[in-house]
Amino acid sequence: MKLNKHKPAQHTEMEFGGALGAACIPVFLPLTVLYLLSVCRTPGGALLQWPPPLPHSTFLWDPVAAAIMVGWISLQSALYLLPMGKVSLPENPQFCLCFNAAGFHALCMTAVLLAVCVCLGMPLGYLFDLVLPLAVCAIGVSYLLALYLYIRSFWAPAHQLALGGNTGNPLYDFFIGRELNPRIGSFDLKFFCELRPGLIGWVVLNAAMLMKEVELRGSSSLAMLLVNGFQLLYVTDALWNEEAVLTTMDIVHDGFGFMLAFGDLAWVPFTYGLQAMFLVIHPQTLSPLSALGIILLNGVGYSIFRKSNSQKNQFRRDPAHKSIAHLETIATATGKRLLVSGWWGFVRHPNYLGDILMALAWSLPCGVSHLLPYFYVVYFSILLVHREARDERQCRAKYGLAWDTYCRRVPYRIIPYIY
Numbered sequence: 001m002k003l004n005k006h007k008p009a010q011h012t013e014m015e016f017g018g019a020l021g022a023a024c025i026p027v028f029l030p031l032t033v034l035y036l037l038s039v040c041r042t043p044g045g046a047l048l049q050w051p052p053p054l055p056h057s058t059f060l061w062d063p064v065a066a067a068i069m070v071g072w073i074s075l076q077s078a079l080y081l082l083p084m085g086k087v088s089l090p091e092n093p094q095f096c097l098c099f100n101a102a103g104f105h106a107l108c109m110t111a112v113l114l115a116v117c118v119c120l121g122m123p124l125g126y127l128f129d130l131v132l133p134l135a136v137c138a139i140g141v142s143y144l145l146a147l148y149l150y151i152r153s154f155w156a157p158a159h160q161l162a163l164g165g166n167t168g169n170p171l172y173d174f175f176i177g178r179e180l181n182p183r184i185g186s187f188d189l190k191f192f193c194e195l196r197p198g199l200i201g202w203v204v205l206n207a208a209m210l211m212k213e214v215e216l217r218g219s220s221s222l223a224m225l226l227v228n229g230f231q232l233l234y235v236t237d238a239l240w241n242e243e244a245v246l247t248t249m250d251i252v253h254d255g256f257g258f259m260l261a262f263g264d265l266a267w268v269p270f271t272y273g274l275q276a277m278f279l280v281i282h283p284q285t286l287s288p289l290s291a292l293g294i295i296l297l298n299g300v301g302y303s304i305f306r307k308s309n310s311q312k313n314q315f316r317r318d319p320a321h322k323s324i325a326h327l328e329t330i331a332t333a334t335g336k337r338l339l340v341s342g343w344w345g346f347v348r349h350p351n352y353l354g355d356i357l358m359a360l361a362w363s364l365p366c367g368v369s370h371l372l373p374y375f376y377v378v379y380f381s382i383l384l385v386h387r388e389a390r391d392e393r394q395c396r397a398k399y400g401l402a403w404d405t406y407c408r409r410v411p412y413r414i415i416p417y418i419y
């Protein structure tokens, strides 16, 4: 196959701070992961402390962690390859790509395997002690993967290149990703990374923190159970509805480069689970009433998140389906319609609202004395506001006047009457 490097740049508008952002983020974010994990293990747990709790280099590398990482990615790859649940990518019928969407099976099989290993005496809580070298390995794997993706993208067919990742600036293109759906045979690297090793790894690490708490204090706290339960629900939901990820901008629009590789493999498992890690060293007592309030908040958030995502997915797959046929819509010049009633008539991103409410419910069990467990809420709100702005730009370019009409009909973006 011919090299595609002489193709003219298709799209020159740069996001994430352009070339400077692309040079700084791959250094700054991995260091942030290591810093957060180190702070989490200090008794003070203060996010801003001087001198910063920098780990000694001997705590950053452990061959056992490297072996676990290789074993973990091999296990998840093998589970991904099991011939179950095939779905095609609806946005790109011309490529006619098929995806293995059997994430829920993979989660269940991983759980059974882990349970067997724990019964045979494997000390799962030991992952708490290994968390820094594990994060270092995950960061290393993301760098290697991103490098491989960048190099192989020069042999990809031109129609498989992402619009935003082909500026000609090597740093930026490495960061954003040049190829849309890189595959080895039928193994889709982006789809696999987005949902399997990182998301399942996140809940396994949470379970390890629970085990560590039991080792240290003899039983697990209500706060730890809530954090584990809420995040397990979120991950199970993502894997149960795995094919829905095929309509998100990450799969449809963005290339696969360092940002997503690192986000999926290192950022998600090692920063999304900070609350459980925090609770191991900073135990909290929760009253039954506050626990009830937090469960309610998570329930409301989850219900908005799930119902709005399902409503849009159903609408995009089959607009005539009886569950959504009664909803009001507006036509666009592309032939696609936009929902203007139901959840998508409430705010323009009801799914983000639900997600933020859940994020808050995951942090509240950790009390209000420390900032660290709220890192996820703050980061996630920034991510979603930025994501909303990117999506808005793309939708305005796609739908033109119809999008302006939608914005007039539904004036608030995420939080009604506020934003």
Ligand SMILES: NC(=O)C1=CN([C@@H]2O[C@H](COP(=O)(O)OP(=O)(O)OC[C@H]3O[C@@H](n4cnc5c(N)ncnc54)[C@H](OP(=O)(O)O)[C@@H]3O)[C@@H](O)[C@H]2O)C=CC1
Residues within 6 Å of the ligand: 247, 248, 249, 250, 305, 309, 312, 315, 316, 336, 337, 338, 339, 340, 344, 348, 349, 351, 352, 355, 383, 387, 391, 394, 395, 406
């Ligand atoms: N936990 C985490 O770290 C993260 C979680 N998420 C979650 O992932 C989920 C998916 O988010 P994301 O991919 O950002 O975006 P959305 O699922 O919100 O999808 C946006 C797309 O939906 C379509 N759309 C927008 N408005 C309408 C409408 N009124 N009627 C019909 N279609 C509409 C448009 O695409 P088109 O018209 O082309 O179909 C638009 O580009 C969310 O729940 C989010 O909270 C996202 C990022 C990170």
Ligand SMILES: CC(C)CCC[C@@H](C)[C@H]1CC=C2C3=C(CC[C@@]21C)[C@@]1(C)CC[C@H](O)C(C)(C)[C@@H]1CC3
Residues within 6 Å of the ligand: 029, 194, 195, 234, 237, 238, 245, 248, 250, 259, 260, 262, 263, 264, 267, 268
């Ligand atoms: C490294 C940067 C700071 C940002 C990286 C962003 C990524 C971590 C996120 C981009 C979109 C994501 C999604 C999920 C996880 C986080 C990333 C990869 C998601 C799989 C979480 C579970 C949800 O149910 C979902 C809707 C399937 C999510 C899809 C988007």
